[in-house]
Amino acid sequence: MCTLSACQNAGVKPAAASQSRHDLPQVVTQNGRHAFLVDGKPFLMLGAQTNNSANYPAALDKVWPVVDAMHANTLGIPVAWEQIEPEEGHFDFSYLDVLIRQAAEREVKVVLLWFATWKNNAPHYAPAWIKLNNQRFPRVITRDGRTLNSLSPHGEQTLAADKRAFEALMTYLRDNDPAHQVIMVQVQNETGTYGSKRDYSPLANSLFKQPVPDTLLARMNKQPGTWAEVFGDDADEIFHAWSIARYVDEIAQAGKAIKPLPMNVNVALRNPFNPGSGYSMGGPTDNVIDVWKAGAPHIDMISPDIYFRDHKTVKRVLELYSREDNPLFVAEIGNDQPYARYFFSTLGHQGFGFAPFGMDYTGYANYPLGAKTVNDDTIAPFAEIYGLMQSWSGVWATLSLEHQVWGVAEPHDSSKDEKVWNANVSQAKGESPAYSQLLDLGNWDAEVSYGRPMFWIDPPAGNHPASGGALIAKLSDDEFLVTALRARVTFTPSKEIASLPVMIERVEEGHFDDQGNWIFERVWNGDQTDWGLNFNDEPHILKVKMTTWQE
Numbered sequence: 379m380c381t382l383s384a385c386q387n388a389g390v391k392p393a394a395a396s397q398s399r400h401d402l403p404q405v406v407t408q409n410g411r412h413a414f415l416v417d418g419k420p421f422l423m424l425g426a427q428t429n430n431s432a433n434y435p436a437a438l439d440k441v442w443p444v445v446d447a448m449h450a451n452t453l454g455i456p457v458a459w460e461q462i463e464p465e466e467g468h469f470d471f472s473y474l475d476v477l478i479r480q481a482a483e484r485e486v487k488v489v490l491l492w493f494a495t496w497k498n499n500a501p502h503y504a505p506a507w508i509k510l511n512n513q514r515f516p517r518v519i520t521r522d523g524r525t526l527n528s529l530s531p532h533g534e535q536t537l538a539a540d541k542r543a544f545e546a547l548m549t550y551l552r553d554n555d556p557a558h559q560v561i562m563v564q565v566q567n568e569t570g571t572y573g574s575k576r577d578y579s580p581l582a583n584s585l586f587k588q589p590v591p592d593t594l595l596a597r598m599n600k601q602p603g604t605w606a607e608v609f610g611d612d613a614d615e616i617f618h619a620w621s622i623a624r625y626v627d628e629i630a631q632a633g634k635a636i637k638p639l640p641m642n643v644n645v646a647l648r649n650p651f652n653p654g655s656g657y658s659m660g661g662p663t664d665n666v667i668d669v670w671k672a673g674a675p676h677i678d679m680i681s682p683d684i685y686f687r688d689h690k691t692v693k694r695v696l697e698l699y700s701r702e703d704n705p706l707f708v709a710e711i712g713n714d715q716p717y718a719r720y721f722f723s724t725l726g727h728q729g730f731g732f733a734p735f736g737m738d739y740t741g742y743a744n745y746p747l748g749a750k751t752v753n754d755d756t757i758a759p760f761a762e763i764y765g766l767m768q769s770w771s772g773v774w775a776t777l778s779l780e781h782q783v784w785g786v787a788e789p790h791d792s793s794k795d796e797k798v799w800n801a802n803v804s805q806a807k808g809e810s811p812a813y814s815q816l817l818d819l820g821n822w823d824a825e826v827s828y829g830r831p832m833f834w835i836d837p838p839a840g841n842h843p844a845s846g847g848a849l850i851a852k853l854s855d856d857e858f859l860v861t862a863l864r865a866r867v868t869f870t871p872s873k874e875i876a877s878l879p880v881m882i883e884r885v886e887e888g889h890f891d892d893q894g895n896w897i898f899e900r901v902w903n904g905d906q907t908d909w910g911l912n913f914n915d916e917p918h919i920l921k922v923k924m925t926t927w928q929e
């Protein structure tokens with residue numbers, strides 16, 4: 379990650395400049411706002427992630443039709459350590475030859491997921507020569523002496539072997555992907571350990587008695603001491619998080635030295651309101667984001683995997699993982715209908731990527747996390763939203779870097795009748811569902827309301843199922859770009875100008891051409907503006923100019 383000017387010095391051009399096809403993808407941050415530059419321009423990942431075992435040429439024919447139907451521009455897909463290094467020191471990249479060629483033919487970018495030491499806490503995707511040699515590649519030992527099927531982050535030979543394989547992967551990408559079809563690499567998958575706060579092996583125990591490293595002390599604003607002295611009851615988990623973060627960082631650093639692509643880690647989230655202790659400890663859960671930031675400076679972003687269905691929890695997760703030091707990329711989200719609308723709130727947190735999980739026709743479905751089956755009906759809600767954004771996703775990504783933006787998803791939950799993984803929090807507490815939101819845009823507020831007829835003032839009744847959302851970008855104090863689905867957007871004066879008479883000066887409908895120029899189509903007026911700006915399920919992009927006037 380770098381600032382825009384540092385990236386420019388490093389050869390990355392500003393958003394609007396003409397671009398070379400061969401600029402390396404970069405994460406840029408300016409004034410606390412982020413963009414992901416691909417081919418030198420801000421890029422919005424309209425993503426899709428495959429099911430886990432789609433990482434073979436034979437499966438790809440079942441992947442591309444879904445990517446295509448979704449209007450996705452980015453595919454997240456694994457590359458497994460076991461497939462590239464089945465025998466120690468013997469590498470086979472034939473899968474990537476096929477993947478990269480086919481992705482280039484389809485003009486789809488790729489996020490490669492490095493399934494290695496950790497895949498959902500376990501070494502399932504490590505080669506047999508790793509998994510079957512517990513002496514050389516030790517597993518986590520619990521406090522009561524049991525051995526878990528989660529590799530220890532203190533295994534020096536494990537780290538060396540994973541790093542060597544990752545370096546081979548990055549060397550392959552450097553030498554065989556000059557146009558950077560692969561735009562990002564996720565280092566490991568959902569690191570951490572279920573069932574133990576840390577490794578309690580003799581080696582880990584001796585490290586645990588050492589002083590806490592200065593970098594971590596400084597980051598956490600703590601005085602020197604051993605782990606137990608500094609962190610008390612949290613010491614075991616923080617020690618494990620630090621150890622995994624350092625391990626992952628060493629791999630990322632080595633890989634970036636060969637080809638400096640952006641790199642992320644994903645996280646098996648804990649419930650932000652009710653964390654309990656049954657989550658994957660040591661992974662970058664919300665309580666240890668700072669530990670990971672200190673321990674893994676070569677990781678550009680920590681990306682949430684969202685399988686909470688309810689609005690309140692998703693909103694909280696998006697808040698926790700969108701920070702000045704952490705650009706938001708939703709690396710995974712369930713592929714069932716209720717999740718699709720969270721695309722809008724992801725962009726509202728300046729997110730630059732969103733990827734529903736399990737988007738292929740390989741015949742697997744991860745219900746109840748996601749949909750019961752992957753078919754046209756599953757794809758449709760995502761295809762609708764990506765279709766809305768497809769032609770101007772780069773424009774939005776630039777606005778998100780340079781301007782204030784807002785994005786909201788319909789806030790009530792309509793899935794209460796389903797047997798879902800997560801109960802709907804607000805409705806469970808007996809709160810009445812909200813069918814509207816008020817956004818503070820500065821001079822103006824915007825009310826976004828759901829489930830209203832286009833004409834007249836009927837109160838919002840929500841969409842059933844909840845599926846609406848809106849995006850607003852501020853072009854100047856009184857001018858906004860607005861798009862939405864199944865929502866009414868109404869501009870009202872903020873308190874500061876509430877005493878003045880106000881009106882809509884002009885609402886233009888239009889679209890953006892390939893160069894990002896606004897192409898005017900028509901003016902909305904009369905019924906089309908008297909009852910707010912009413913968006914149905916057709917794609918509309920509006921430029922709205924508000925004004926005050928004097929009698």
Ligand code: DGJ
Nearest residue numbers: 430498567568683744747
């Ligand atoms: C999150 C993991 O990152 C994915 O690889 C997958 O296992 C899902 N959970 C469950 O389908």
